[in-house]
Amino acid sequence: MTTLSLGGGRTIPAKYVPVLVTACLFVAMFVAGGIRYEGFATGQIVLNVFIDNAFLLIVAVGMTFVILTGGIDLSVGSVVALSTMIAASLMTGPGWPPYVVVPLVLLVGSALGLVMGYLIHAFDIQPFIVTLAGMFLARGLCYTIGTESIPITDPTFTAFAQTRIDLIADMWISPSVIIAAVVVLVAAYVLHYTRLGRAVYATGGSEQSALLMGLPVGRTKVAVYTISGFCSALGGVVLSFYMLSGYGLHAVGMELDAIAAVVIGGTLLTGGTGFLLGTVLGVLVLGLIQTVLSFEGTLSSWWTKIVIGMLLFAFILLQRLFSARTRS
Amino acid sequence: MRRLLWPILVLAALLLVNLIFTPGFFSIQLREGHLYGSLIDILRFGAPLILVSLGMTLVIATGGIDLSVGSIVAISGALACLQISQDQGLFAAVALALGLCTLLGAWNGFLVAAVGIQPIIATLILMVAGRGLAQLITDGQIITVNDPAFKLIGGGYLLTVPFGILIVIAVLAITVFLTRRLALGMLIESVGGNAEASRLAGIRARGIIVMVYAFAALCAGVAGLMISSNVSSADGNNAGLWIELDAILAVVIGGTSLAGGRFSLGGTVIGALIIQTLTTTIYSIGVPPETTLLFKALVVTAVCLIQSQAFRDKVFHRRGRAAPPRPVTEEKVRVST
Numbered sequence: 001m002t003t004l005s006l007g008g009g010r011t012i013p014a015k016y017v018p019v020l021v022t023a024c025l026f027v028a029m030f031v032a033g034g035i036r037y038e039g040f041a042t043g044q045i046v047l048n049v050f051i052d053n054a055f056l057l058i059v060a061v062g063m064t065f066v067i068l069t070g071g072i073d074l075s076v077g078s079v080v081a082l083s084t085m086i087a088a089s090l091m092t093g094p095g096w097p098p099y100v101v102v103p104l105v106l107l108v109g110s111a112l113g114l115v116m117g118y119l120i121h122a123f124d125i126q127p128f129i130v131t132l133a134g135m136f137l138a139r140g141l142c143y144t145i146g147t148e149s150i151p152i153t154d155p156t157f158t159a160f161a162q163t164r165i166d167l168i169a170d171m172w173i174s175p176s177v178i179i180a181a182v183v184v185l186v187a188a189y190v191l192h193y194t195r196l197g198r199a200v201y202a203t204g205g206s207e208q209s210a211l212l213m214g215l216p217v218g219r220t221k222v223a224v225y226t227i228s229g230f231c232s233a234l235g236g237v238v239l240s241f242y243m244l245s246g247y248g249l250h251a252v253g254m255e256l257d258a259i260a261a262v263v264i265g266g267t268l269l270t271g272g273t274g275f276l277l278g279t280v281l282g283v284l285v286l287g288l289i290q291t292v293l294s295f296e297g298t299l300s301s302w303w304t305k306i307v308i309g310m311l312l313f314a315f316i317l318l319q320r321l322f323s324a325r326t327r328s
Numbered sequence: 329m330r331r332l333l334w335p336i337l338v339l340a341a342l343l344l345v346n347l348i349f350t351p352g353f354f355s356i357q358l359r360e361g362h363l364y365g366s367l368i369d370i371l372r373f374g375a376p377l378i379l380v381s382l383g384m385t386l387v388i389a390t391g392g393i394d395l396s397v398g399s400i401v402a403i404s405g406a407l408a409c410l411q412i413s414q415d416q417g418l419f420a421a422v423a424l425a426l427g428l429c430t431l432l433g434a435w436n437g438f439l440v441a442a443v444g445i446q447p448i449i450a451t452l453i454l455m456v457a458g459r460g461l462a463q464l465i466t467d468g469q470i471i472t473v474n475d476p477a478f479k480l481i482g483g484g485y486l487l488t489v490p491f492g493i494l495i496v497i498a499v500l501a502i503t504v505f506l507t508r509r510l511a512l513g514m515l516i517e518s519v520g521g522n523a524e525a526s527r528l529a530g531i532r533a534r535g536i537i538v539m540v541y542a543f544a545a546l547c548a549g550v551a552g553l554m555i556s557s558n559v560s561s562a563d564g565n566n567a568g569l570w571i572e573l574d575a576i577l578a579v580v581i582g583g584t585s586l587a588g589g590r591f592s593l594g595g596t597v598i599g600a601l602i603i604q605t606l607t608t609t610i611y612s613i614g615v616p617p618e619t620t621l622l623f624k625a626l627v628v629t630a631v632c633l634i635q636s637q638a639f640r641d642k643v644f645h646r647r648g649r650a651a652p653p654r655p656v657t658e659e660k661v662r663v664s665t
Contacts, residue, residue, distance in 0.1 A: 074573075119629070123636040129580050132573060133628040140622030147618060256395075256452060263449050302463035302564075309457020316445055316453070 018266025019278040021322040025315060026285050033288070037295040043171050049287035054176035055080065055239040056257055057283045061187045062231025063258040064279045065224040068191075070204045070271025071127040073225065075116065075134035076232040077254035079109050081247070082138040083236020088150035088246025091157070098156045106233045112138065113229020117222035131225075135255070142248030149247040152240055160241045176238045183231065188276045200224060204271025261286055264315065285315060331583045334635045335598040338581075342605045342627075343367075349613045362485045366608065368493075374604030375492035376401070376482075376551035378597055380571055381578040382503055383544030385596045388579050390540050391520040391588025392440055392447035396432070397548040397575060399458025401568025404429050404549040405556030406465040412473045421478075426549045432458065433545020437538030451541075455572070462564035472561040482557030492554050499547065504593055513591075516540060520588030578603050581631055602631065 012020065034041025050057070059076050066073045083105045090096045090104070116134045120127050152158075164172045191197035199220040202210040211217050240246060259269075265282035267274025289311045293304055346366070347353045356365035380397050387394045404425045411421030432454060439450035484491045507513030518526045519533045527533040548568070556562045580586060581602055582595025606627055615623050633639045 119633075122642075123633060123639040125632045125636050126580060126586050128586055129577065129628070129632055132577060133625045133632070135625075136621045136628065137625035140619060140625055143618040144622060256455075260449060260452060263446060269446050269448060300468070302460040302468060305460025306457045306464065309453050309460065312456065313453045316449060317443065320443055320445060 015273065016275075017322075018319065019275050019281065021319050022264060022266055022278060022281045022285065024322075025318055026281055026288065029285070029288055029292070029315075033292050033295065037292075040291075040295060043169070045291060046284070047167075047171055047173050047177070049284055049291060050177045050180070051174045052242075052290075053283050053287040054174070054180040055235040055242065055251075056254065056261065056286070057180045057280065058183050058231050058238060059235040059254065060258045060261040060279050060283050061183055061276065062228035062235075063255075063262050064265075064267060064274065064276055065187070065191070065200060066127075066228045067259070067262050067267050067269060068200050068204045068271055068274055069221060069224050070207070070269075071120065071221065071224065072131065072259065072269070073113075073116075073134075073228045073232075074128065074131040074255045075112070075138055076228065076235070076258055077251040078135045078138035078142070079112060079229060079232035080236040080239055080251040080254060081142050081249070083109055083233045084240040084243065084246040084250050085142045085145050085150070085248055086246070087237060087240050088152050089145050091152060091154045092150050092246075098154055102237055105237055106230060109233020109236070110226050110230040113226040113232070114222065116229070117225030120225065121218045121221045127225075139248065145248070147248060149245050149249075152244045152246065157241060158244065161244055174241075176241055179234070179238055183234065184276060184280060191276055196220065196223060201272055204273075206272070257286060260312070264319070266319075331592060332595055332598065335582055335595055335602065338631050338634065339598055339602050339605060342602060342609055346605070346609055346612050353612075358488065363488050363490070366612075368490065370601065370604050370608055371493050371496075372490040373607075374601055375490075375496045376554045376568075377571065377574055377578065377604060378496050378600040379499060379547045379551040379554070380544075380568075380575040381582075381596045381600045382499060382593065383540075383547030384572075384575040385579050385582070385584055385591050385593060386503075386507070386516055386540040387447075387544045388576070388584055388586055389516050389520045389588055389591035390537055391523070392537070392541070393576065393586070394433075394436065394451045394541060394544050395448060395572050396436060396451040396454035396458055397544060397551075398568040398571045399455050399462060400429050400432055400545050400548040401552035401555060401571055402462035402562075402564050402566075403432070403458055403465065404552030405562040405567050406462045406471065406564045408478070408553055409471040409473045409556055409562035410465055412475050412478055413471055418475060418477045422481075422553060425553060426546060429545045429549030429552070430542050433542035433548075434538055436545065437541030440541065441534040441537035459564070462567070464564075466562055466564040468564070470561050470563045474560065478557050479560060480557070482554035483560075492558075495550065495554070499550070500593065500597065507593070512536075517590050520590070574603055575600075577628065581628075581635070583635070 030041065030046070059080060063073055063076060086108060087101050087105050090101045091098065112134060116130050119125055119130045160175050163175050165175065165178070166172050191200065199210065199215045199217070202213065202215050203217050203220050207217055236251075239250060243250065261282035262274070262279050263269060263282070264285055265274065265278025265280070267278055289308060292311075293299060293307060299307060343353070350366065353366045356363060356368060358364075380401070384394055384397065407428060408421045408425040411424055412418060436451050436454055439445045439453070440447050443450075480486070480491050481495070482492055486494055507516065515526070515531050515536055518529070518531060519536050523533045523537070551571075552568060555567055578599035579596050580599070582592055582597070582599030584591045584595060606624060610620050610623055
């Protein structure tokens with residue numbers, strides 16, 4: 001195994017390098033922002049990134065499982081929208097209580113993931129296409145439920161939206177961040193300390209070898225899409241805490257954000273390599289880019305897109321350069 | 329030819345469904361020296377998608393993917409319309425737009441081949457930034473132009489045939505010649521099979537990758553000209569929105585594997601026609617607009633299932649004949665690291 005040698009004979013295994021590079025670049029970006037903008041370099045700014053992107057983080061965790069097996073899930077954004085839509089329509093229309101609606105939404109998301117996983121595994125269809133069909137299906141279901149935005153007035157949901165959990169030194173987080181943190185911790189445990197996690201890495205590394213080793217490749221593949229579906233639905237619930245509405249146009253293009261977060265975090269799209277911590281950092285980087293742009297303030301919407309593209313490019317280029325240097 | 333059998337059957341089935349709902353669906357008339365008819369419409373409105381899909385096929389054959397084509401469609405239309413509205417001359421406008429698109433495609437290829445960024449992310453950069461660039465060119469407005477010569481590209485007729493169809497036929501002919509009559513197609517497939525091994529075998533893999541991305545962008549550029557010419561305006565925000573997904577879908581329905589290593593141009597054309605026919609079908613059988621996506625999802629799933637060997641074996645129980653051995657999953661062998 002190639003290693004990055006530091007002074008004093010200590011070495012870092014090559015597999016950790018991309019995550020470390022991402023972490024360093026994130027810190028560098030934060031420091032640069034702190035120098036350039038007043039009031040930027042505070043802990044609350046980082047916490048705000050978590051608060052604003054809790055749903056993206058949850059979805060990206062599910063996406064990490066899928067990408068680690070070498071697959072891809074394009075349906076996540078639509079499933080998020082579908083979840084907000086189902087939750088809002090059931091609570092606003094027939095007035096169902098949240099403790100019925102939320103499990104139902106999670107069930108629908110998981111079931112969608114399960115079906116997609118089954119199609120991919122049993123019929124050998126490419127994940128990109130199956131999940132693209134899933135994306136159309138979920139978006140289509142949203143519009144079938146309703147084309148307008150449905151407000152959520154349920155007291156439990158509004159309470160979740162307004163609660164602030166105070167931390168030390170005037171810093172605070174929302175309950176969504178705690179949900180996201182729990183999801184990340186559970187997912188990290190599953191990936192690194194359970195048989196399923198081992199099977200996920202093995203399947204992504206080489207499906208054929210995993211099969212020959214007697215690992216349940218098919219079950220693993222179905223499982224990761226189910227997990228991704230569940231995470232998307234949970235992300236949808238958290239997004240409806242944040243938005244307090246259900247709308248078919250929520251989270252358009254979010255699958256690309258999630259994929260970008262996973263890849264920025266150093267996970268390879270070919271599967272088998274990557275860490276959940278990288279995904280967390282990837283979401284933080286995307287969120288920080290948004291924060292920097294909001295501090296800049298005066299950009300028109302098209303310049304915002306161009307700058308996001310340029311920052312993404314600069315980031316990936318730097319990451320690539322650092323990783324490539326340590327490899328040779 | 330066997331690979332094309334199922335896509336062709338699906339296309340035929342879709343057309344037959346249309347015939348049931350619209351009895352005169354297959355009739356083609358010559359009116360005022362122009363060809364008219366539903367089939368001609370499918371070809372005409374499907375022309376941009378076919379072009380984008382052709383470029384996408386070669387990119388996917390090298391094991392890559394290009395998400396930026398939708399943004400390039402918007403940039404091309406925006407730049408051409410801006411130039412024409414400033415009286416720069418049609419030829420200069422078209423040349424400039426296509427030149428910029430090719431350059432942007434080469435940039436994508438450079439990121440993938442030379443810098444080594446994963447294709448989906450490398451092209452995601454331009455997908456996001458390119459949309460902004462298109463809006464920057466049009467200043468966030470919709471530019472309308474009134475130039476009969478420009479109108480010809482997407483909405484005009486030449487020798488009774490819609491000009492867009494002729495462009496597609498020309499591009500298809502050139503692509504087929506270059507990839508199937510010359511060695512280029514084999515080189516592209518070899519790069520898609522294993523870029524590093526191809527390089528070691530003496531193929532200039534990087535050059536080929538840059539070329540296919542440039543070609544894909546050029547095709548998207550032409551498609552952008554068609555789309556903006558057809559409506560005589562450029563909309564930086566919505567032109568070509570999500571066309572990359574339709575194009576990828578067309579390529580896969582046509583039998584090209586996203587893993588790279590082999591491709592079928594004929595399949596791609598049929599795949600794109602299936603998607604365009606599907607859109608037409610949605611209108612002709614009167615699916616309510618809210619459920620069009622639902623309908624599309626069901627048809628796409630059905631098409632993919634029918635094409636899946638595993639599905640056909642399970643459903644039709646063809647036990648009389650020994651099932652062919654399942655192909656070994658293509659392993660990407662990493663040579664360097």
